[in-house]
Amino acid sequence: MNLIFLGPPGAGKGTIAHRVMDDLKVVQISTGDLLRAAVAAGSELGQKAKGFMDAGELVPDDLVIDLLKERIAQDDCQEGFILDGFPRTIPQAEALDAAEVHIDKVVNFNVDDALIIHRLSGRRIHRPTGKIFNVNPDGVPQPPEDVPTEEFYQRDDDKAEAIANRLVVYRDQTSPLIDFYTQKGWLVDVDGTGAIDVIVSDVHSALK
Ligand code: AMP
Numbered sequence: 494m495n496l497i498f499l500g501p502p503g504a505g506k507g508t509i510a511h512r513v514m515d516d517l518k519v520v521q522i523s524t525g526d527l528l529r530a531a532v533a534a535g536s537e538l539g540q541k542a543k544g545f546m547d548a549g550e551l552v553p554d555d556l557v558i559d560l561l562k563e564r565i566a567q568d569d570c571q572e573g574f575i576l577d578g579f580p581r582t583i584p585q586a587e588a589l590d591a592a593e594v595h596i597d598k599v600v601n602f603n604v605d606d607a608l609i610i611h612r613l614s615g616r617r618i619h620r621p622t623g624k625i626f627n628v629n630p631d632g633v634p635q636p637p638e639d640v641p642t643e644e645f646y647q648r649d650d651d652k653a654e655a656i657a658n659r660l661v662v663y664r665d666q667t668s669p670l671i672d673f674y675t676q677k678g679w680l681v682d683v684d685g686t687g688a689i690d691v692i693v694s695d696v697h698s699a700l701k
Pocket residue numbers: 502523524525526528545546547549550551552553554557577578579580581582585650659
């Protein structure tokens with residue numbers, strides 16, 4: 494089964510993908526993670542992508558399309574995958590069509606802006622493990638109390654100004670994909686606002 498997880502930044506796409514991937518026997522592919530790895534490795538792609546990412550802008554289509562095509566050609570993707578954060582523009586979606594990549598369903602997570610800003614501004618990454626926590630009083634999961642706070646960092650694009658920009662970018666460039674995939678008959682909507690267990694179960698129901 495090949496799936497696309499669509500939705501604004503902070504909609505929970507990555508979290509939910511991790512929760513359903515084993516059940517669905519698919520791998521999760523996050524273009525954001527692939528790009529951050531390229532930045533960390535200091536590769537040519539990473540150097541080109543970094544400025545766009547820090548500002549909350551999209552990395553140019555040609556770079557991301559090549560990266561994604563390379564990834565889905567690998568052996569572990571042949572049984573199925575969840576694309577988390579790709580496509581983010583109509584040209585990216587058209588590139589999937591042109592490459593004849595079969596997609597079974599597009600799960601569209603609905604979350605309003607206030608909740609997105611709240612979630613993203615509380616997100617912190619544990620530097621040694623890469624695990625994601627949330628420091629908001631209602632954030633899940635909370636950072637463990639016995640881990641020193643210096644071990645957590647905030648992504649540059651989770652800072653207030655970049656979040657605002659990411660929401661504008663989502664509205665202008667990514668949300669047209671909702672119509673694009675509705676017209677193909679592949680889109681299913683899921684409410685992304687509730688408890689993670691509820692969202693996971695809604696995703697399973699939507700895929701039946
Ligand atoms: P994410 O982790 O999915 O929120 O992605 C982090 C950042 O990586 C985004 O704000 C973009 O700068 C870049 N990015 C990730 N996926 C894409 C994509 N499909 N197209 C363009 N830029 C992307």
